[in-house]
Amino acid sequence: MAVYTHLGAEDLAELIAQYDVGELVSAKGIAEGVSNSNWLIETTGGGDGGKRFILTMYERRIDISELPFFLGLLDHLAANNCPVPRTIHDRSGGASREIDGKAVALIEYLPGVSVDHPTASQARAVGIALAEMHQASKSYDKTRANGLDISMSLHTLQSCGEDALSAIDDDLPDMIAVAQRVRDAWPWDLPRSICHTDLFPDNVLMLGSRVTGMIDFYFACEEAMAYDLAVTHAAWCFDRKGKTFSADIGAALLEGYESVRKLDDAERASLPVLAQGACLRFIASRAEDWLNTPDDALVSRKDPMDYARRLAFYAEASDRAFAFSA
Numbered sequence: 001m002a003v004y005t006h007l008g009a010e011d012l013a014e015l016i017a018q019y020d021v022g023e024l025v026s027a028k029g030i031a032e033g034v035s036n037s038n039w040l041i042e043t044t045g046g047g048d049g050g051k052r053f054i055l056t057m058y059e060r061r062i063d064i065s066e067l068p069f070f071l072g073l074l075d076h077l078a079a080n081n082c083p084v085p086r087t088i089h090d091r092s093g094g095a096s097r098e099i100d101g102k103a104v105a106l107i108e109y110l111p112g113v114s115v116d117h118p119t120a121s122q123a124r125a126v127g128i129a130l131a132e133m134h135q136a137s138k139s140y141d142k143t144r145a146n147g148l149d150i151s152m153s154l155h156t157l158q159s160c161g162e163d164a165l166s167a168i169d170d171d172l173p174d175m176i177a178v179a180q181r182v183r184d185a186w187p188w189d190l191p192r193s194i195c196h197t198d199l200f201p202d203n204v205l206m207l208g209s210r211v212t213g214m215i216d217f218y219f220a221c222e223e224a225m226a227y228d229l230a231v232t233h234a235a236w237c238f239d240r241k242g243k244t245f246s247a248d249i250g251a252a253l254l255e256g257y258e259s260v261r262k263l264d265d266a267e268r269a270s271l272p273v274l275a276q277g278a279c280l281r282f283i284a285s286r287a288e289d290w291l292n293t294p295d296d297a298l299v300s301r302k303d304p305m306d307y308a309r310r311l312a313f314y315a316e317a318s319d320r321a322f323a324f325s326a
């Protein structure tokens with residue numbers, strides 16, 4: 001479910017008339033996603049070329065004052081040949097507008113589907129797209145701090161508290177001590193750029209082995225590029241529950257990334273701790289969401305233990321997780 005707000009036909013037609021995209025033909029609510037309301041918009045087409053667009057209404061999670069950073073980043077990456085949807089600007093040049101006090105943006109529609117079971121060649125393509133994005137975002141002139149870094153993951157777990165964590169799973173309270181250990185070992189001085197930090201399979205659109213779209217940049221921030229690679233590794237190289245690691249997917253992802261941007265020695269050596277930090281980021285946010293989502297809510301909860309299993313693998317088998325060929 002992800003249409004939280006009803007927009008009537010007249011509201012939509014009036015909104016679309018503010019853009020040089022032709023007239024509204026249809027608007028369909030998109031079921032995927034949990035944070036924002038999204039519609040697939042079709043128009044008769046206009047000066048901006050396309051006839052299909054994504055209309056996003058920002059419902060929660062995003063601080064509206066940060067929209068210029070996120071929407072400007074889409075435009076910067078698209079202009080630098082990354083497969084990222086550009087923002088459609090309205091007739092007065094605005095990247096976002098307001099309806100009933102809520103911010104909305106019209107985004108280029110990109111073809112492709114999200115894969116559930118990636119192949120090695122798809123993982124390689126994602127590695128290439130991620131590295132090219134890191135290179136392109138170095139010249140972006142805006143920045144944003146990571147609000148979900150390892151210190152915040154530790155803080156979030158501590159704030160949930162051992163009792164509440166143990167109500168989700170008996171093993172979850174142990175994550176507080178693990179987060180302390182990982183924070184103490186954190187490499188703070190690795191090469192940085194603007195990173196996606198949430199490049200899960202559901203945020204990548206693909207046609208065959210081609211990446212046609214990287215979407216949902218609403219966690220993008222300045223971070224260590226190797227951390228972004230570690231997040232992507234954790235999200236792509238395991239089954240959903242985190243029980244089985246696919247060495248061929250991991251190797252293909254790293255090889256694709258390094259075909260564009262070679263990791264330095266410090267980045268390579270840091271990958272095991274970065275990957276554990278990546279897991280803790282999702283353990284913490286999932287645990288917090290779990291505790292804040294009522295049992296009867298329409299949105300389904302994501303299990304923090306899926307990432308606790310990945311974390312255990314990175315802690316115990318980092319040689320297997322990050323086996324470089326040279």
Ligand SMILES: Nc1ncnc2c1ncn2[C@@H]1O[C@H](COP(=O)(O)OP(=O)(O)OP(=O)(O)O)[C@@H](O)[C@H]1O
Pocket residue numbers: 002030032033034035036037038054085107108109110111202203213215216
């Ligand atoms: N630019 C785009 N081109 C094509 N489809 C898109 C585009 N942006 C979003 N979508 C579709 O809309 C769905 C929901 O988008 P998204 O994942 O960004 O939702 P969200 O609620 O903002 O994010 P999340 O659920 O990750 O918090 C995606 O799964 C995808 O199918």
Ligand SMILES: N[C@@H](CCO)C(=O)O
Pocket residue numbers: 198200282285286302
């Ligand atoms: N990709 C995240 C949701 C966004 O924080 C998860 O699966 O937990």
